[in-house]
Amino acid sequence: GRVVVATHNAHKVAELQRILAEDLPGVVLEAYEGPEAVEDGVTFAENALIKAREAFEETGVPAIADDSGIAVDALDGAPGIFSARYAGTRDDRDNLELLLTNMQGVADRGAAFVCAAAYVDGERELVELGVWRGSVLEAAAGEGGFGYDPIFQPDDAPVSAAELTAEQKDALSHRRRAFRALAATLAAPAVS
Ligand code: ITT
Numbered sequence: 001g002r003v004v005v006a007t008h009n010a011h012k013v014a015e016l017q018r019i020l021a022e023d024l025p026g027v028v029l030e031a032y033e034g035p036e037a038v039e040d041g042v043t044f045a046e047n048a049l050i051k052a053r054e055a056f057e058e059t060g061v062p063a064i065a066d067d068s069g070i071a072v073d074a075l076d077g078a079p080g081i082f083s084a085r086y087a088g089t090r091d092d093r094d095n096l097e098l099l100l101t102n103m104q105g106v107a108d109r110g111a112a113f114v115c116a117a118a119y120v121d122g123e124r125e126l127v128e129l130g131v132w133r134g135s136v137l138e139a140a141a142g143e144g145g146f147g148y149d150p151i152f153q154p155d156d157a158p159v160s161a162a163e164l165t166a167e168q169k170d171a172l173s174h175r176r177r178a179f180r181a182l183a184a185t186l187a188a189p190a191v192s
Contacts, residue, residue: 004032006055006065011146012175016066018166019176023183034058044068044081045127048118053125062121064182068174070148072136073110075102080114083148092147096140100151109135113152113161117178119186126185130177134161145169 003020005013013031020027037054041047044067051065069083079086079099087094103109113132119125133155140150142162149162149169156172157164170176 001027002030002061003027004030004055004059004061004063006032006037006051006063008036009066012066012068015166015170015173015175016064016179018170019179020183023176023180024186030061032059032063039067039081041067042081044114044116045118045129047081048116049120049125049127052118052120056120056122060122062119064179065118065120066115066175066178067118068113068115070099070136070152071112071114072099072103074106074108096148096151099136099148100139103136103138109137109153111136111152113148113174115174115178117175117182119182126182128178128181128185130174130179130181132172132174132177 005016007013017029020029032055034055037051039047039050041050048065048067052063055063069080071077071080084090087098111134115130116127118127135153137151137153137160141160142150144164145162150160152161154161154172161169
């Protein structure tokens with residue numbers, strides 16, 4: 001059936017179209033054009049649920065949302081849920097440059113891309129987390145993907161996330177892991 005995607009990020013929409021075509025076949029995704037929810041949760045999961053609830057309440061159509069970002073070990077998980085506004089400008093390139101600067105000379109480069117995938121339909125509220133481990137590169141590499149992809153070296157890939165093809169990123173990403181888990185939960189019989 002119809003599902004609205006509560007995101008204003010076109011890159012996320014493109015990835016979710018591809019991921020859900022495989023993991024939730026038969027679902028027709030529609031962009032949610034309504035007001036942006038106030039993301040005042042303190043976790044990825046809370047913020048994903050806030051966005052999905054807002055879209056469901058505005059449209060009456062089952063809604064999914066994605067809250068995501070990069071959590072860096074040496075920075076105690078920063079920028080984390082603040083990844084989109086790390087540099088204060090909401091510009092992906094500024095955010096990436098600031099993270100490179102803050103990681104200059106730092107030996108522990110470990111990091112994770114994290115995605116919370118939420119689903120709200122008025123009866124059920126579901127949220128699943130996907131984590132993609134890797135490390136922060138010393139300099140940007142690659143033109144693909146979006147956001148922090150050029151400075152993220154996945155543990156399970158030979159090149160940066162921005163040097164992967166869309167299909168390669170889809171197969172491995174935090175977003176894929178989260179939405180695959182969400183699809184599995186949605187497909188399972190309701191328990192309560
Ligand atoms: P919506 O809230 O409308 O969905 P947003 O872009 O504001 O869009 P978030 O608050 O979830 O989304 O912020 C996500 C941040 O993490 C943003 O800076 C992205 O560039 C970054 N990010 C998320 N997924 C990513 C990915 O797959 N690769 C690289 N960076 C990613």
